[in-house]
Amino acid sequence: MSFTQDLAAQTQGLRRQIHEMPFNRELAAGTLPAEVFRGYIIQDAHYLEGFARALALAAAKAPDGQAVAQLAGSATGAVAVERGLHAHYMGLFGVSAEAFAASEVSAACDHYVSFLLRSAALGDFAEAVAALLPCFWIYRDIGREIAGQSGPENPYAAWIATYAGEAFDDSVARMLALVDRIGAAADATTQARMHRAFHRACWHEWRFWDSAYHRELWPEVGRVA
């Protein structure tokens, strides 16, 4: 069993739960309310900038030039390709650049981005790539599953096509190969940290969608004066 197959086996229940979330079920059916998707896209645009920064930090720690180029290329891709998708949906939903700039980053988004930046800045390279992997892998699996269940009339077809598409699949395959290479060479303590980072990142993926579905920003638990 490869290292990433082992990561998958250890997180099977959580990842299946993500596939069954109302957000993803309704996205597949095309019935996800537009205001939910609109809020999600705004948070995701905030998220991608943090994700790209974490990739760039990890790139700086990579053990060889090939891995530097791969992670730096993924950082560029996250900002360019996925942001293009966001621009498409922000145009459709009437989110102006000013409205986006004025939007508040949700607690779930802030928590996930902080986790990635901390893993990349304070963890070693192995931990950083394990934390970054679910962002690639889970979206590809969700995209593929949903693509098999929905048609071109789905209002979220462009989103689905991006994550079910070949270009995204290539970047996921490269990330899986990198984590397999690093995981196979790691000692048992490092592997355990990689497992924990991977599991936490899967949890953050679940939380990001859950929070978007419930349109949460910062759940109110008492006003700060």
Ligand SMILES: Cc1ncc(CN)c(N)n1
């Ligand atoms: C929260 C989140 N996770 C993953 C992806 C796919 N890069 C994304 N766009 N947003």
